[in-house]
Amino acid sequence: MSGSRKIKVDYLARVEGEGALKLKIKDGKVTESSLKIFEPPRFFEAFLRGRMFHEAPDITARICGICPIAYQMSSCHAMEKALGVTVDGQLRALRRLIYCGEWIESHALHVYMLHAPDFLGYDSAIHMAKDHADIVQRGLSLKKAGNEIMSLLGGREVHPVNVRVGGFYKAPEREALLKLAETLKPARDLALKTVEWTATLPFPDFERDYEFVALRHQDEYPFNEGRLVSNKGLDIDIADYEEHFVEEHVKRSNALHSYLKGRGAYLAGSLARYNLNFEKLSPLAREAARSAGIGDKLYNPFKSIIVRAVETLYAVDEALRIIENYEKPEASFVDTKPRAGVGYGITEAPRGILYHSYELDGEGVIQNAKIVPPTSQNQKSIEEDLALFAPEVVNLPDNELTRKLEQTVRNYDPCISCATHFLKLEIERE
Amino acid sequence: MSEKLVIGVGNEFRGDDAAGLHIARKVKEAAPPGVSVLENGGDAASMIDAWKDFQHVIVVDAVKNDSSPGTIYRIDVKRQGIPPFLSTAPSTHLLCLADAVALAESLNTLPERLIIYGVEGQNFDYSSTMSPTVLRAAGKAARMVIDEISNELNIIM
Numbered sequence: 001m002s003g004s005r006k007i008k009v010d011y012l013a014r015v016e017g018e019g020a021l022k023l024k025i026k027d028g029k030v031t032e033s034s035l036k037i038f039e040p041p042r043f044f045e046a047f048l049r050g051r052m053f054h055e056a057p058d059i060t061a062r063i064c065g066i067c068p069i070a071y072q073m074s075s076c077h078a079m080e081k082a083l084g085v086t087v088d089g090q091l092r093a094l095r096r097l098i099y100c101g102e103w104i105e106s107h108a109l110h111v112y113m114l115h116a117p118d119f120l121g122y123d124s125a126i127h128m129a130k131d132h133a134d135i136v137q138r139g140l141s142l143k144k145a146g147n148e149i150m151s152l153l154g155g156r157e158v159h160p161v162n163v164r165v166g167g168f169y170k171a172p173e174r175e176a177l178l179k180l181a182e183t184l185k186p187a188r189d190l191a192l193k194t195v196e197w198t199a200t201l202p203f204p205d206f207e208r209d210y211e212f213v214a215l216r217h218q219d220e221y222p223f224n225e226g227r228l229v230s231n232k233g234l235d236i237d238i239a240d241y242e243e244h245f246v247e248e249h250v251k252r253s254n255a256l257h258s259y260l261k262g263r264g265a266y267l268a269g270s271l272a273r274y275n276l277n278f279e280k281l282s283p284l285a286r287e288a289a290r291s292a293g294i295g296d297k298l299y300n301p302f303k304s305i306i307v308r309a310v311e312t313l314y315a316v317d318e319a320l321r322i323i324e325n326y327e328k329p330e331a332s333f334v335d336t337k338p339r340a341g342v343g344y345g346i347t348e349a350p351r352g353i354l355y356h357s358y359e360l361d362g363e364g365v366i367q368n369a370k371i372v373p374p375t376s377q378n379q380k381s382i383e384e385d386l387a388l389f390a391p392e393v394v395n396l397p398d399n400e401l402t403r404k405l406e407q408t409v410r411n412y413d414p415c416i417s418c419a420t421h422f423l424k425l426e427i428e429r430e
Numbered sequence: 431m432s433e434k435l436v437i438g439v440g441n442e443f444r445g446d447d448a449a450g451l452h453i454a455r456k457v458k459e460a461a462p463p464g465v466s467v468l469e470n471g472g473d474a475a476s477m478i479d480a481w482k483d484f485q486h487v488i489v490v491d492a493v494k495n496d497s498s499p500g501t502i503y504r505i506d507v508k509r510q511g512i513p514p515f516l517s518t519a520p521s522t523h524l525l526c527l528a529d530a531v532a533l534a535e536s537l538n539t540l541p542e543r544l545i546i547y548g549v550e551g552q553n554f555d556y557s558s559t560m561s562p563t564v565l566r567a568a569g570k571a572a573r574m575v576i577d578e579i580s581n582e583l584n585i586i587m
Contacts, residue, residue, distance in 0.1 A: 126529050129536035137537050144479055158471055 021405065023390055026430040033387035048369040053079045053338060053360055054165050060371065061159050069102040070349030072163040073224055074356040079165045082343025082360050083336050090329040091167040094153060097322045099223040100315040101149025106350035107308040108146060110413045111194060112139025115305050118407035119201040138190050142312065145187035149319060152180055167333030177323045184320055191313040192288055198306045199292035206389055207299040211263060212272035215348055221280040221314060222273065224347045229276055238346040241355055258377040265380035268352030269412060270307045274298060285314040301385060301411040338364025349374055351413050375414040382412055434465045434579050435484040437477060439491040446551030446564040449492035456572035462580040474530030482539040488575055492551040499552035500567030507531060507544040547571050
């Protein structure tokens, strides 16, 4: 092709880090609340078209640097559904193991570095470390343990390269995993301390009657498999997701909001998993939760920090259990042959259910893709929390009010909570 | 256990942002005795963990400071602190170098000597090659790092 071309991009594929909240308050009541915090990865859906099915895990992992495993798992399961393949036995266990690594790493980072400073009145973890070096060190050590699981199984801490449709490119040796287990045992103690410590944080008295949505599996606390359920009667095969969940463009805001048909906003993530699967946690995790003063039902979103600590403990426990039972499989992956079809995958990212669906042609080329991340599914619920919580703190000076509202958003560990002060707050008081 | 560590920070798919990695690889090739070499993709939190066992640490990275491409910076963190142009994290989820140093100070894990070498980049777009000027400068910086870490030269700049 001769000559020069000019390519103009009017729209960035993903904007992270800024939130805009507009509140209208009249007589102490919030009459309007609109929040824009997250743009879904639409362009990924477009450029996945024309790619081969086996490229999906590596491409979609780039959507999120914090939860690449979630994207790889959801895409692998969706492709395997389309191709009629089942991954079982030790390979299935290894998938749970690498997911444990991601949960540990992600939850530890959020609990200690992103959310705890809100509760203790610090501007950031760096400031918090000046007074509480031991607490921050604990968080960093836990995060490191999670990273080590991901390094060993994924080949790399960020954007693991070892995951593929059908399993892994290389399965680890039992000795390597046993060595890893030696570092996970002290991590389990740190995780237990984390639950105990989060229970001592000051919590606002705030509860809502949420509709929680998560996976549920008959044998285990969910990572990769299960039916999609809620505490208000939803119980569906993941293939029926789009018949029950819709995305609507909300006027006045640029966001796409997820709704449960006929019902409205819902909550995905740690709090949802916990409420819907408590009895599937390991005995140690359940006991730690009870000692921390939370039962099997919890409706205070601020206490999500305790739940993330409990899930971290569970993940370390589960990782140790998997390693103890591990025997290197003969094949590191199940063979896959391309064929036309549609596949669906929902797995539990640290932040909640992550939906992938793909349509393939006979050669295994992707014709269509749809990806719905947990953070965009939680936007409506976050907005409602803010509208309901804001009146309780509305008389605080603006900068303190903004902090309290940021803390409220961080209850969801959304993809934006890392930006220390990200909320642009516009309040109209009448 | 060696007491010297060189950490190359960078992204080899973002043009001149590969400078730190390039320098680290040159140091590894030269293999000065008693020196460990690591590559880091930008997560300063894992750097804090890496450098706590070492007494003399050199971190190398590309920088963006509006100076002419190929300009080499050397910063003695304990004496000079961290300049503003090293205070931007590659992503909001990762700690920047300035935060890492502040954190390490609070946790008492700062190495006795922490030196940062920066090379001014020209092009940070998606590319797996570096611009010639910056590549040359990275080569020079690598020789400076090897000299410093091999001979324990005390350079005051």
